[in-house]
Amino acid sequence: MTLTAPRPLRAAPPPPPAPPAPGPVVRPLAPLLCAVAVLLAAAPVSSVVQGWTWLGYAGGAVALVAVVGVVGALVPRVPAVAVALVQVAAVLGLLTALFTDDGVARVLPGPAALGDMGALLAGAGAQIDVGTAPVAATPEILFLVTAALGLLAVAVHLAVVGAGAPAAAGVPLLAAFAVPAALADDLLPWWTLAVAALGFGVLLLAPDGNRRQIPGGAVLVAGAAVVALLLGTATAFVGTAGRFDGGEDGTGRGAIGLSPFTALRGQLDQSEPTPLFEVRGLAQPQYLRALTLSDYQAGIGWQATRPGPGVAPEGPFTQPGVPGDVVDVTVGNVGFRDYWLPVYGAPLGIGGLAPDLFVYDEPSGIAYTARPQQQETWTERAFLPAPTTDLLRAAQGERPAAIYANILGVDPRVTEIAQQVTAGAASDFDRAMALQEYFTGPDTAFTYDLATAPPAGDDALVEFLTVGRVGYCEQFASAMAVMLRSVGVPARVAVGFTAGSPISDYRAVSTADAHAWVEAWFPGIGWTTFDPTPLTDGRTITPPYVEAARAEAAGGGTGAGAVPAAPTGAAPTTAPTTAPGEQPLDAAAPAPVAADPGLPLWPLFVVLGLVLVGLVPAAVRALRGRSRLAAAAAGGTGAAGAAWDEIVATSVDRRVPVPATDTVRAAARRLVREHRLDAAAQDAVRAVVGAVEASWFGDRHPEPGELAGPVRVVRDGIAAGSPVSLRGRLLPRSVLVRPVRSAPEAPVTTSV
Structure with a gap:
């Protein structure tokens, strides 16, 4: 009688460990952490x-860069620069699609698409020139x-993964934080600093894969962020908004950091x-x-x-x-934060302020x-003059x-138009009224339009007066004040x-x-308001002396020198009519609100598709493993083969392949040893x-x-x-490599 017995398995001694390969080890986790850090640093x-x-x-662009980075980390011996080039191409393709x-x-960006992108970039620059934070989320922005x-995500990935220097990635991350900080006209919320610090801390702690450093490093980063916040709060000179220039220019005057017209626009x-x-x-509407x-x-x-x-x-x-009214006004601040404390008319006294915080300069009319x-x-x-x-x-x-x-350097054509x-x-006063009626009278050729770009200097002023004749309050106030000066009337521009x-x-x-409006100087009376902007939305305030002068010019019943009724907030009857097909804005109607385009679907679809493609091998491996384990547990024909195939696949996934020349027992000894x-x-x-042998040879x-x-x-x-x-896990080798089933070994027979 013969018995079939398996050959005993002996575990060979483990081989000596191989020396570590030189150079940084690229892990697929690093690109994901880079993306997280960029998004956190972009909080401002x-x-x-x-x-x-x-x-x-x-987020779609950054996630796309991360997915390409993960794929690059999984493919052996791919240069970091090549991965970066693919990331840039992916971002460019996403921009083209969006x-x-x-x-x-x-x-794929062709010449026409690149031209569209150039126009978008130029449009974004134009909006930045005239906008203040927060700007509208237009397609250009x-x-x-x-x-x-x-592109910032590409730079961070190249620093962390390509150069192996996560600390160096702090430089582009600082740009992501500092640029919004410089543009915001107020201190950034505290949480933006905390979130940005967290993003940088993620890069420092995790890319090397040493999890033991994470708890201590997290405490260090959090402590540094808290100290920075406390110092920023306690130090009065730290801020992000433009401030008064501390230097002098020889005349006792300096400049401030933010253009008032930029803030206005x-x-x-x-x-x-x-x-x-x-x-x-305030009984009647007044300029603030x-x-x-x-x-x-x-x-x-x-x-x-x-x-x-x-x-x-x-x-x-x-x-x-001079004639006028004295009023007591209470101003409740809902959301205004600036250097200026807005005032009405000629202040006689301002109360309720924090002590030693504000000052009032009477000549300029500024608190x-x-x-x-x-x-x-x-x-x-406040005293509201009504001369x-x-x-x-x-x-x-x-x-x-x-x-x-001062009109030094003003184009002579501006002076010629003003004199005409x-x-x-x-x-x-008659000169001031003539200029105001030139812009707002019934025969005016000028039109109010907020979409007009602001003037950049004298040439733009000439173009506005002679060609364009379309603008908003900045252009009108600027032009009338210069023209008043050119005919000998002291003037300034008021913003409020x-x-x-x-x-x-x-x-x-x-x-x-x-x-913005104009204030002209009259000796013994002071600065007097004129508004040359032809508004048609009901916001115009007509001073009593302007109404009286218009009545005199029209031959109305108000005699020269009389003071008419108090001004109303209604638009003057002399305002230009709207263009055909254009509806005037109702003063009581709410301002139009641009529709929120909502979150775009393209980035989400692209990223989701790439993620799904990346997860396909892992999903196939999971399904195959579940199927083999179920077949092995069910018993019967094929159970032994399914069990062996799952063991071999588990080994192959860990880079221990089973050569086709190995028998089952040889493969088993290899698995025990490796x-x-x-x-x-x-x-x-x-x-x-x-x-396996009983199933294959003994039909048991x-x-x-x-x-x-x-x-x-x-x-x-x-x-x-x-x-x-x-x-x-993402790219199981048992799925990517053609499976090999070991040949059975002839059973060993012994005599009993």
């Missing part, structure tokens, strides 16, 4: 771009943010107006002045200058000796502080400082807000009410090999459940001795 973008639409676009309709096969963060461009003030105690511009520089335009040293704003200040503040509530006793036309025409006396008459318009005017909208017992002033299986796992291997198949335990023990033993990497 939320302070300079409205809404969160930008995150969908930029922002142009001229791409070849939708995602979204293109700029998406391209910038996508940014407020008017907001898709959703932001509430700023709630004003109580924030600051005045007196310095005109040819080729540059109107510049904000440092106000005088100022005095305590509590007053009392001298009341001008200000050294740093941007958000004063919650204040009161003002008669006779007083204004008869005004004679001392003129203000020479700066209010004011020809026949007998007084400064119109009267807002009446609501219950107060007037609500928002960013949609931002405005994976350093313990005694229990070796016994399980013997059980599986015996079942395993019973249900017979192989479930041994297969599980062998798989666990292999996993314990040779842990699988992330690369092995």
Whole structure:
């Protein structure tokens, strides 16, 4: 009688460990961490771009860069520069799909698509020139943010993975943080610093895969962020907004960092107006002045200058000796933070302010502080002058400082136009009225349009007066003030807000009410308001002397020098009519709000598709393993073969292949040796090999459940001795390599 017995398995001694390969080890986790760090460092973008639409676009670009980086890490011996080039190409393809309709096969950028991108980039630059934070999420701005963060992700990946220097990636990450910080006109929220620090900490802690460093490193990064926040709060000179220049230019005047016209345009461009003030105690609409511009520089335009040293704003200040009303106004601050404390008319005293914080410069009419503040509530006793036309025409006396008459370098064509318009005017007041009617009268050729780009200097001013004749309050106020000076009337530009909208017992002033107008000087009377902007939306405020002068010119019943009824907020009857087909804006109607395009689907679909493609091999491996284990546990024909195939696949996934020339027993001895299986796992291997040979040669198949335990023990033993990497999980070698089944070995016979 003969018995078939398996050949005993002997574990060979393990080979000596191979020396580590030189150079950094690239792990698939690093590209993912780079993407996380970039998105965390980009948190300040939320302070300079409205809404969160930008995150969908930029997140898609950054995720795409990460997916390409993971694939590059999984493919051996691929140069980091080659991976970076593929990442740049992927970002360019995504930009083509998202922002142009001229791409070849939708995602390949041809000449037409590149031209579209150039136009988007130029449009973004133009919007940045005239916008303030937060800007609307227009296609141009979204293109700029998406391209910038996508390329930033490539740079960070190249530093961390290609150069093996995660600390160096802090330089491009700093750019992602510093640029929005420089553009925001207020201190960034504290959480943006904390999130950006977290992103940099992720790069420092995790790419090398040493998990033991993570707890201590996390504490270190968190502590550094807390210290930075505390220092930033305690140090008064740390900030992100433009501030008064501390230097002097020889005249006692300096400049400020932010153009007032840029701030004005940014407020008017907001898709959703932001509430700023709630004003109580104001019976009739009045202009709310924030600051005045007196310095005109040819080729540059109107510049904000440092106000005088100022005095305590509590007053009392001298009341001008002209007709007018004294009102007590309470201003509730809803959302205004700046250097300026807006005031009405000629302040007689300002109360309710934080002590020693604001000062008032009477010559410039500006109340200000050294740093941007958000004063919650204040009161003002204001004098609202209402001089008669006779007083204004008869005004004679001392003129203000020479700066209010400076027109050095102004194009002679501007002066010629001003002289033509004011020809026949007998007084400064008549000249001012002639110029205002030139812009707002019934026969005017000028039109209000916010879409017009701001003037860049004298040439633009000439073009505005002679060719374009379309603009918004900046152009109109700038042009009239220069023209007044050119005919001998001292003038300056005021920047602030119109009267807002009446609501219950107060007037609500928002960013949609931002405005610029002209103030002309009349001796003995002071600075007097004129508004040359032909508004048709009901925001125009017509001073009583302007109404009286218009009535006199029209032959109305109001006699010369009389003071008409108090001004109303309605648009003047002389305002130009709207173009055919254009509907005038109702003063009571809410400002139009741009529709939010919502999160885009293209980046999500692209990234989702790439992720799914990347997970296909892992999914196939999981399905095959589940099927083999189920077949092995079910017993019967094929159970032994399924159990052996699963054990071999588990080994192949850990880079221990089974050559086709190996028999089952030879392969078993290889598995024991390479994976350093313990005694229990070796016994399980013997059980599986015996079942395989009995099934293949003796037609005796395993019973249900017979192989479930041994297969599980062998798989666990292999996993314990040779842990699988992330690369092995995403791209299992047993799926990518053609499977090989070992040949059975002839059974050993012994005589009993």
